[in-house]
Amino acid sequence: MSTLHAPILDWYAAHQRDLPWRRPEASPWSVMVSEFMLQQTPVSRVLGPHEAWLTRWPTPGALAAEPTGEAVRAWGRLGYPRRALRLHAAATAIVERHGGEVPAAYDDLVALPGVGDYTASAIASFAFGRRHVVLDTNVRRVFARAVSGVEFPTTAPTRAERDLATTLLPEEPAVAAEWAVAVMELGALVCTARSPQCGDCPVREQCTWLRAGQPAYDGPPRRGQAWDGTDRQCRGRLMALLRDDHGAVHASRLVSAWPDAGQRERCLTSLLADGLVVQAGDETYALP
DNA sequence: GAATCGTGGGG
């Protein structure tokens, strides 16, 4: 146990948020749904859809029994709607391969659609108390600062970073799981990307970055995501139109969502390819 | 490894 463990675990015990998927009665499915929704989407925007989702589909089997379009519509405006499709596909796979129960083993989890290393580790750790390195953007930032002394981690996790996280992971599975969520919470609430609250940090005395005087980031430029006029914006407009309008929409109505014909057609084609949209009639489209 | 894929809130 390093000098970081006790302060962070104690801080978590005192300051953790009361989130639905963290409660003792939360099912593995509730944890899994939250992890899908939280991929690139803030907690505050996930709370509502998560509750509605669990009420409507309390089990993987309940979701798998519905058309994929229902999942896409219930996904609402969480963004990246392919996640809704993948969650539905994962639920179907759970019914087929695991008798309708969310598997506890990392290998089984990571084999599910839409589940990568992070999500598999998170579900195994948070829902089943297993011992896994859980490397999300929050954890990576905390370690970058506290241990490595740099403001931001690299674009992708490095081998050295994984080794470090493995070294810091407590041996006892239950403690490891608590440690994983505690470090993540610290990154989310205190050791934030912008304006970190170092004065409130339980490891401010040990933090390499803080002790070095919070040196400014000097790595490769971190590129922001373009948005205006992109296919993503176009796809978003088309999806919003189809989501808000139950039933099929005629092609002529898509023009109002995106005037540029070439880009509109290209995006519609990609949405059809993704399975987010289906052709309902001669020139009408709908959610699947 | 880099590009792609939504959305909305806060600094």
Added chain:
DNA sequence: TCCCCAAGATT
């Protein structure tokens, strides 16, 4: 206002 970015996964 504008820019950054939020519990990633996939190709």
